Amino acid sequence: MKKRKLITGMVVLLMGISMALSAQKKITGIYRTMNDYLDNQLAYPADSSHTPAIKLYTLAPKSYVTLQYKGEHLHLNKNEIFAYRLTNGEVYRIIGNHSYQVLNNNARLLLYKRKIPASPKEGPEDQFKYYFSPGNGNLQALTAWNVKQAFADHATLPDQIDALFKRDAELLTYDSFHKMYKLEWLLK
Structure with missing residues (x-):
């Protein structure tokens, strides 16, 4: 004992x-x-x-x-x-009581990820949630709908998102030729 x-x-x-x-x-x-x-x-x-x-x-x-x-x-x-x-x-x-890893360096669009606490039953792989902020704006979940709403004044972005990204996870596709995320490239 x-x-x-x-x-x-x-x-x-x-x-x-x-x-x-x-x-x-x-x-x-x-x-x-x-x-x-x-x-x-x-x-x-x-x-x-x-x-x-x-x-x-x-x-x-x-x-x-x-x-x-x-x-x-x-x-x-x-x-x-x-x-x-x-x-x-x-x-x-630092936003509130959480820290979000910044994935890029772009004045119009910042992309982030945050590790999700997981139980040992779910396996050893780290799980993340992804976010964005338009410029110095509020942090939002990285979804096609949220990006379209945040950049509603952009003439072609909603149609380009629909054409290029079938799922929200694809919004983080990296363009190695341009050395930036495709979503950043669309905002240029």
Whole structure:
């Protein structure tokens, strides 16, 4: 019985440590606005002697993030941050209490993905939901209908979407020749 309690205690301790570590992420900087992101202008950038870290408070949501920068702990309101860039180059936009990975760099249309928590029964593959925002607009589920509504003033986009994409999942088709998503190309 004592051995079982010890093992259970160790498992809980290890889970707590791993959750605390995953809550703080090493970053190369923060984008305060969409224009900063489009122009690659980082605030609080990493340098050779220091890599900043950001704590997002996902388990117990707060209205701010804590940035560990050059020995200081700074509290930045989430609504004053557009996105942050991890050390591996991935960029995540903060909206509410969630982070969405930014997939492209386009002033008219930003595409995102967010990992969906899944049970172990569903298998080891990561599952994602996809979103978009027209320019600096609101985040919406990436569906043909939502894209058509967001760009209703575009003369040919609704017909092009109907002709080129049979399912919503196809909206994320990447055009390797133009080095952009086909949906971005249609908006040019």
